[in-house]
Amino acid sequence: MPKVPGLFKGLGVTLNTLKRTAIDGTNTVQYPHEKEAPPIRARGVIALHEGNCTSCMLCVRSCPDWCIYIEGHKEMAPPRRAGGKPRQVNKLDRFDIDYALCMYCGICVEVCPFDALFWSPEYEYSEPKIADLLHDKAKLSEWMETVPEAPALEAGAEKKGKK
Amino acid sequence: MNALLAADLPYWAQSLLRVLGGVVAVLLPAGTIVYLFLFKMMSFMQSRLGPMEAGPYGSMQLFAEVGKWLQKEDITPARADRVIFKIAPLVVLASTFLLVAVVPFGPDAWFTNFEAGVFYMLAVSSVSVLGILMAGWSSANKYSLLGGLRAAGQLIAYELPMVLAVIGVIIQAGTMNLQGIVLAQNGGEIFGWNGLGNPYILTQFTGFIIFMIAVQAELTQTPFDMPIAESELVSGYMTEYSGFRFLTFFIAEFATAGVFSLIASVLFLGGWGVPFAWFDWNSIDDVSDWMNVVGPLIMFTKMMGLAFVIMWVRFSYPRFREDQLQRFAWKVLIPVSLVNIMITAILKVAF
């Protein structure tokens, strides 16, 4: 086969792409009308399971840019069984994450010893004002509903003991 | 002939009609090229859809863009030469309007029909160089200056091959009147067979290629877009322009692309005409009046075909370097076109 000059080959590539786009459809997604589903593990937003949090402050200390704010107080709760002693529980007053600072590294989710923080692939929570990106625990708990199950693992993987 | 446009109307009405026609003839191709090729074809070549939100399939996007540009602040740099800075885009656009004046769209549908049409066309197409130089110099910006100087060097270098490429056509047609060239092509015959007329793209193929390359350079489209070169010179001579003045440059760029495609279709593809043998026409007096309506449509189709090639090349190629471009013009295009002229002349005498 004789060598086709590169100039014509280049024209051929663009024309082929034109044809492919017209016939097979584009690779792009018309965003507000149709949405791509992010992968299960996608680090979209941090959701809070409020009941599990004991305000131990581990996540606050391990956050590389200190964007988590926790305030809590101790409270006496009624005993579990009748006749028992009242228990001391940590009540969460404030759990804010400043998403303007957060760099989505996921260290807080990892260090949490009580399974209170989860990643959700939800991504549509932009705000017109940067200060509005400071989300409180009510908002964080709402995202708990969008947290998916962990994906199945590839063949050959060893099931881990902890989460 | 002469029933439709001329004679019956008073001078002012004729002039008004011509101005309106000129505006349509400049803006309509520009708008179509921008939407169809710049927005849609380019996007499809890059596996995407392009603008989709403004109007059905994004068809109103151009109006949205114009609206956006009109709203923008008209900035003049503090150290710019204000008057020249403001005139420059208009000079560039004026060159486009002057160009379209000689293009014939039908047997009677022309703006001016004068004998040295080709000569005039080649002359006024250089006016845009002045505008670009003015823009580059007056912007008080080093990038603009470099861009303007590059543009001047490039446009002057490519004027010559363009002239030489057209000379072959002139020799063959024996006239410099664009209308005459159209008639010569459609009334012509190839070795006694006249089913196709004699479009000069067949006999003057070398000339056609050289002309299209020169057009590409005149338009500063991609393999020759060093004056704009957004990755080197930011935007060349257009760097400091904003708002409406930038829009003027933009319109001029694509309108000129349209007008040059029109001229190329006149010179090489038979212009508005259909081969006269189909209808047993012998001269322009036989051509029926309906060609005044069909002719522009034929022209438009041919223009879109040529503009497609121009844009296709634009989206596929990287750009030359300035010295390579000059070398290409002086060492390749000009000798080849000179040889082309010689062969054409010899054959013209021989047959």
Add this chain to the structure above:
Amino acid sequence: MTSTESLIDRRQLAYIASQAADARLNVELETEGMTLNIGPQHPATHGTLRIIAHLDGEQVVWAEPSCGYMHRGYEKLTEVRTYPQVTSLVNRIDWLGSFANEVPFILAAEKLMGIEAPPRAQWIRTILFELSRIANVSLFLGDLGVQLGAVTPVFMAFRDREHVLNLIEGTTGGRFHPNFDRIGGLKDDLPAGFIDETRAVMKTLRNFCTEMEDLLFGNEIFQSRTRGIGVIPKDIAMQYGLSGANLRASGVDWDLRRDQSLPMAWDKVDWKVWTHPDGDSFARCWIRLQEVRESTLIVDQLLDNIPSGPVMAKVPRIIKVPEGEAWVSTENPLGEMGYYVVSKGDLGPFRTKIRSASFNNISIVPWILKGVYVPDIITILASLYFILGDIDR
């Protein structure tokens, strides 16, 4: 392909040309020089690099890069962060191939602790490392087109790179900043379906490479723009401490993936180190194109035999690295990237020296830009391929 001799000739010619440019200035034509600031905000620098170029007409008399506009102080920041936190910081150095930034740091910390990741983790690390190389360099191939005036390649690069990013996101959770590497292994195992998906994507990427060859590398205009432009001879390349594809394009057969033994899986598969004798811009771009293709082949082979087992060695929950110093460097997409970690037995490093490839690669800019034309500045900078985050850290 030219021999070393003609390379030296070319170098001398370039030197003579630059001398001539110097001499001509203000003498022959009584011209005045012009200082052109390319950057910090300029479309060609993909970031905030500033090149101060002193021009005579369009010819460069001297040029100097001025970096630091995006300095984020990562070396200092590592001193006040714990080891797990550092990983999320160093992700941001070369933001196009983030995972590759984590690996040398983690390896250095592992070296200090005297532990080694389990084989499955090593394998997956290598796969992700090569995926990030593909994500990085395929964008370079597209960007190269934009620098040289072709608009289409970059969209094709983004189109096909998206598949690689989806793979990385599906595995690690982050498209750009995976933060997936841990001391002693990986955060998690591969999700189901990863292997099949990756195979399909690697095929797409090889198609992309062929498309780039047809659209850009085979194009005569592209070749005339890059061949013989910005020639770096072998000895000069080594003197300036270039690394990666820039060095291999000058004919030095040097690849850290092959030349040093690390607890990674590169030595388990067959692959080739590409070199080119020319040392010009075309060679540098061509080497990178071949490396993308080679990386897809490496990934394909690695996928064939991932060992089973855990992905995390036994490490304490709170990581304290014993006292000591360690240097580990790997062959990153941009070149040699290394970390010199000094530990005093704390939760975080006492001092970290980051050797990033781009910083050394652009140090050759004043030498190589002498006597070239303005459009060639862009070609040479594009072919040297730096990432601003990698220069300024």
